[in-house]
Amino acid sequence: MLKYIGSRLIQIAILLVIFVAIVFFLLHAMPGGIKSILITNPKLTPQAQEAIVKAFGLNQPLWLQFVDYMKNVFTLNLGISFSYYPTPVWNIIAERLPRTLLLFTVATLIAFFVGFSSGKSLAWNRGKTSEYISTVVGIVTYTIFTPLLIFIMIWFFGSYLGIFPLNQFLSPDLWIHTNLNAQTVFLYILLTMLIIGAVMLVSYLVALRFSHKVGTRKLVFYISTVIVVLLSLFFWWISPIGIYGADILWHMILPVMVVTIISYAGNMLVMRDSMLETIKEDFITTARAKGLPDKVIRDKHAARTAMLPVITNFVLSMGFVVSGGVITESLFSWPGMGMTLLYSVLAKDYPLAAGALIFTGIFVLFAHLVVDIVYAFLDPRIRY
């Protein structure tokens, strides 16, 4: 297993080098190149231009520049943003990355579970009107033009019902009384999620070791999950930053809903197709002949086998979800990576745009790694 993760990490490093190379040559392939943009800027004096050209090494041959750029990327030195001068690009990205991470981890997890369970029952109810309707609804939400969906969602939940805030990721009138950094709260939320996830994983492994009975395993798993969730809720409740965390979560509900709606259907449709193929297998007939209850056949025999293509699809849809994130983030003014990317492109802030693109790539790459490891855990046929 460790060997497998190691080889995957090496692959990812190679992919990353290729990705950075593409971004670098893109920067230099634009009409005139980055050099002419600096030089033709009328606000700069000739001395300043010369200094910039020298400082950025723009008069060196291209391959030397490329080696330097590569070196800088891997030491996280991504240059200085034009539009937030003189903030380094890395600081901006380090600030925005946790926000994207939080939004998308929550949304993709929900989308996965919704898609998985609805796809399961869709295949089971093949041919009924409910199956037809939910397939159509699924495809419509899958292909709906995201801004259209967001306009309607903001209007309905934000204005008409008025239960969710319209945009931004925090309420200014709450945060004005504190000198607390939103960044810290984001990091604490991520930490809490990480702890809960880790406890769930550990309790699952422990239960697997201890007992051979499914009932006991489930009991251990659920009890430890409930305990850790309650404990973390309690800590947030008594801590002074609890209310700020709740504020962020409250602002997060609407974007998470949107990302879930646009991405659950992909999982659902793949799960449905995969279930339809599994149902025709012999072992399902055997299970029926044994007289097992319908629900047991569906959940234990069919769904577990049919799950693997859904996880593959999950891998493939990661890039799509991040792309959808550009629209979602910019329309909800959620200052994450997607919004940073869009605004840096619109402001012609090339160092920031390149940095944001590279880190979006890294984000997708690592999501793939995580999914690959989960895949290896789930599929008993895959052993490394």
Added chain:
Amino acid sequence: MANSTDESIEEKLESPLAVRAKLMWRSFKENWKIFSESRIGMVGLWIVIIFAVAGFVVYPILAATVWKTTSLNAMVSYNPVTGYDFLQNNPAPPSFAHLLGTDPLGRDVLAQLLYSTPREFMLGIVAALITVLIGTLIGTIAAFFGGIIDTFFMRLADIVLLFPFIPFLIVISGMMQVDLLTLALIIGLLSGFGGITIILRSQGLIIKSKPFIESAKVSGASDAYIIVNHIIPNVMPLSFLYMMFNVTGAIFSEATLSFFGLLNIKMSWGLMIFTADTAGYIVGTNIWNYWWLWLPPGASITLICGAFYFIGRGLDEVVNPRLRKR
């Protein structure tokens, strides 16, 4: 004597082309029967037909008659796609003169909608054609030759799959002037080397192991001949299926980019929403007061993307027999 019977037999036999056409017609009829049973596919087909008729037939007719710039019922020289209607305050709600109202720049919404339709079709189909062409060629070549060619293209496909597609397009269009054809080219090239290659390669591998490939090899067919005449026709249905999904993807990408105002184009559905949005008519509470600015283009994008996807789902049942009811 023998010669004359041969000739008479040959006269009775149809030419190979006619036989092939007949066979194709028969398989088309069979597949059409399966396709027409899937309600989703038929709905998608009808939506596409309606849009195609609206864009390619209705718009030219209307442009030549009602929206003619010198037509007497409107003021002199009003071009519904580019002109400003001075007779009213803009944006104006739907009225008899403007069936879907006008936008903040005084242009007729319905005219813009119809004017953009053929362009959306062109973009989607050109991008999907390039994708499928590249995907089919590379997928079958990789499957047929195997070895280092196979490994190279599969790793390349892995990289392309990992690419954050729309962020990448956003960066490209921010850096250079991208018009509709360039965009179609970029989308087609990028997605052609991606997932579609993997899928078509695996289909190609299945076909490569069939006995008729062996017999073709034995009878001395060249590699190129086998790929073009035996493998590609057999992966064609699958490529056609993925072409539908790619049309959806291309139109969606174009709409997203023009919604952010990043494309160098005159008019498109995404750009219509961009115009309304930047003019400040789509804000939280009052979106329904100006519904004609964003609902028609938004619904059109959703409908056309959904329709091509529906057709793809319908074709899926033709191509993949395991999904059928029986």
